[in-house]
Amino acid sequence: MSKASKIKAFDPNSPGDPDAQLYGLPFTCEEADIVLVPVPWEVTTSYGGGTSRGPAAIRDASFQVDLFHPEFPKLWKRGIAMDEMPDDLRKQSDHLKKEAALVMDALVGTVNAKQQAKAAAALELINAECAVMNKWVEQRCGYWMDQGKLVGLVGGDHSTPLGLFRAQGKRHKRFGILHVDAHLDLRIAYEGFTYSHASIMHNALGIPQLERIVSVGIRDFCTQENDVFLAAKDRVRIVRSADVRAMQYEGSTWREQCELIIAALPEKVHISFDIDGLDPTLCPHTGTPVPGGLQFEEATYLLSLLAKRRTIIGFDLVEVAPGKDEWDANVGARLLWHLCGVLAK
Numbered sequence: 001m002s003k004a005s006k007i008k009a010f011d012p013n014s015p016g017d018p019d020a021q022l023y024g025l026p027f028t029c030e031e032a033d034i035v036l037v038p039v040p041w042e043v044t045t046s047y048g049g050g051t052s053r054g055p056a057a058i059r060d061a062s063f064q065v066d067l068f069h070p071e072f073p074k075l076w077k078r079g080i081a082m083d084e085m086p087d088d089l090r091k092q093s094d095h096l097k098k099e100a101a102l103v104m105d106a107l108v109g110t111v112n113a114k115q116q117a118k119a120a121a122a123l124e125l126i127n128a129e130c131a132v133m134n135k136w137v138e139q140r141c142g143y144w145m146d147q148g149k150l151v152g153l154v155g156g157d158h159s160t161p162l163g164l165f166r167a168q169g170k171r172h173k174r175f176g177i178l179h180v181d182a183h184l185d186l187r188i189a190y191e192g193f194t195y196s197h198a199s200i201m202h203n204a205l206g207i208p209q210l211e212r213i214v215s216v217g218i219r220d221f222c223t224q225e226n227d228v229f230l231a232a233k234d235r236v237r238i239v240r241s242a243d244v245r246a247m248q249y250e251g252s253t254w255r256e257q258c259e260l261i262i263a264a265l266p267e268k269v270h271i272s273f274d275i276d277g278l279d280p281t282l283c284p285h286t287g288t289p290v291p292g293g294l295q296f297e298e299a300t301y302l303l304s305l306l307a308k309r310r311t312i313i314g315f316d317l318v319e320v321a322p323g324k325d326e327w328d329a330n331v332g333a334r335l336l337w338h339l340c341g342v343l344a345k
Contacts, residue, residue: 003031007077016063022082023062023337032079034340035149037141039160040090041133043097043126044193046104048287050321052093054329055154056085057322058336061329065337071304072341080340082154083140089133096126100193107191123192130159130195137163141314145171150343154336155318157197157287158185158274162204168270168313169209175268175313177204178261178306179215180277180299182290184238186225197287197319200272202228205235211266216302217241217277219292237264241292258302262309269306271315271339273299275332282331285323296331300338307342315339 001009006026016024022036029035038055045051059082067076099122105111106119137153141164144151153164158181168175179185179201190196195203201213212235219241229236239261247257275282280289282296294302306312317339320332 003027003079012067012076018063022059022080023065023067025076025080027079027081029081029083032081033150034078034080034344035144036082036152036154038082038085038154039137039156041093041160042157043093043100043130044159044196045157045287046191048321050285051155051157051287051319052090053322054156054320057329058154058320058332061326061333065333069337069341075341075344078344096129100126103192127194134163134195138167142167151314152339152343153316155316158200158318159195159197160318161272161316162200164314164316165204165207169207172209172268172313174209174211174266175270176212176265177210177270177272178265179213179272180217181215181274182217182219182276182293184215184218184221184225186228188224205232214261214264216261217294220290254298254301258305262306265310267311268313269310270313273315273317275319283328285321285328286319287321303338303342307345312343315343
């Protein structure tokens with residue numbers, strides 16, 4: 001059956017079919033305009049855990065999302081599909097996370113020479129395997145991009161989109177990143193891990209085509225990150241959550257602030273959205289929740305206005321960790337739907 005035939009036969013008002021694709025849609029990746037690459041990886045997470053289960057949890061929660069979006073009423077017809085879940089990657093992540101525990105224990109506790117040697121070997125292994133993961137992400141995302149697809153990545157922790165950033169750099173002479181997060185993620189090889197989730201934006205700065213990162217919702221960073229920010233000169237802009245609120249209290253509207261955020265970005269923009277950029281009541285099980293942050297509709301307003309002002313070339317949604325219920329995944333699935341809308345726009 002052709003894509004056109006599937007659109008004609010599909011009832012968007014019916015309950016989501018759990019045996020269908022993401023959101024209950026009938027399209028294959030080859031038919032869909034938007035392909036989502038799941039990366040179930042969380043090797044270097046340093047506080048909470050569970051983000052490697054995020055892509056599958058979002059997929060399961062997506063069947064409860066109604067397909068009519070007032071801003072993007074025909075979005076479902078574009079076709080959205082999730083690439084095959086790389087179970088071997090998740091199993092490797094689970095194995096390496098145990099190895100990472102040896103490294104972290106050696107950093108914070110007293111260990112003997114034998115334990116220290118094991119930790120050093122584990123660190124070397126993890127750095128090598130994270131590099132392999134990054135290469136796989138770059139190749140897989142690049143494959144779909146070269147097929148003419150709009151590509152989004154669903155993590156996993158925030159280390160996972162580096163390969164996608166690199167793929168963007170190979171296909172665009174200049175681009176920027178709108179980075180929504182509670183953290184700056186500018187640490188240099190945090191805890192010795194070259195590709196730590198806390199180092200993603202520092203590593204992104206190594207991509208020469210990346211013109212600027214604008215980080216929004218920030219409320220937790222260290223002295224080293226502040227030094228990296230100062231050294232990066234004009235390539236990093238920071239919008240702290242506390243400053244957003246202070247400006248609102250003093251009369252500045254959210255639209256005015258969003259216009260300033262967008263004005264700092266170049267024409268082509270990748271959205272890197274860590275779910276902990278939101279108020280933690282919306283994502284209580286994410287790995288490193290921090291008080292404050294954006295409300296859901298503040299975030300979607302910013303994304304929608306960005307789509308009107310700039311060309312969005314891709315996105316990643318990371319750090320969704322399922323808890324005992326579906327709440328985090330529910331929020332993640334709905335945010336993902338909006339991200340697909342602004343990407344398709």
